[in-house]
Amino acid sequence: MKYPDNIIEVGSFLPDYMGFIFWEKSARYFDGIIPNLPKSIKKTGVFVNETIEIIIEKVQKHDLQAVQLHGKESVEFCLNLKSQLAADIEIIKVFSVADDFDFSVLTPFENACDYFLFDTKGKLPGGNGTTFDWKVLENYPSTKPFFLSGGIGIDEIDAVNEIIKTNLPVYAIDVNSKFEIEPGLKNVQLCKDALQRIVAN
Template sequence: LGFMCFPGSPRYAAVTQIQAIVEALPDREAIDRVGVFVDAPLDEIVEVVAIADLNAVQLHGTESVEFCQQLRDRLPGVELIKAFRVRSMETLNQVNGYAAAVDTFLLDAYHPQQWGGTGQTLDWSLLEPFRPDRPWLLAGGIHPHNVLQALNQAHPDGIDLSSGVERTPGDKDLEKVAQLFEQLVGW
């Protein structure tokens, strides 16, 4: 489960909301609980992780390698995911520089005004030669009708979903989620 911890997002969830949802999970240890942050202060991230009992942090802003390493030092048992908004091969060439500080990479479509959840699809052909030093997730406009193409063309280790399975920002459409999983049967 991903929780948007960026107040500028229409999907924003306050830490008390996240805490209530996590506490209500029947088997929380079996579920990844990811806080998504955009250029948040280190202490704020650490506090939200502790209060909401998150086991992963996704950094979706302009966080430096040094910032990621400081967060790694403060949260050694928490998975760190660094997101990159891909414009070109130049962005992809920067990714492995973060390998020592994070566990997983996430590649999303670039949008000049938004940090993610735009519904824009990344140019998957750019990713065909991409072989990073860490597992990586593909994001950006993935929905039930293109998920198989995305997986077959880009070969990620996983996918990150948002707008492609929503009615409106923050309102997940369970029918679209079910359709997406139906596409994945047998993949």
């Protein structure tokens, strides 16, 4: 999210999370002030290979409830960050998935983050607008809940709901580029339709 009026409009539908990208190279880079939102919405800062000091600064400045790490952050980095954040601030570690994804890379991160997020491996760290082959998730070896991301649009909601109905620990659905009018500006009606159609798990 990027624009105050748009943030408030989408926030009126009470999504569980709302993301703000603090990576300066992104077209969705957020450098404003987050308007007042309902308390139930977890404001989430998205970072790419950022320093712990900057992450903590942004968490405090914007009163963030979650941090999404979208770069090549190590296990040690995640544990160090976790030790310096308040206990109730969630850490979401992103992994870019291709058809041959090796799930064993997740094991060291089990105790270093609260959730995994699986996005499509692409040229950019997120926002590529393409899905990966979700069948690869059948090999998911963990019980840790995860966010499903990567090119999810309104046309993918039925397929998403089928995954939610499986035994996979799908915790949340992360949508972005396919719900945009332009980078950072969401189509309000599409967002509302998606929230109404996604099956609660």
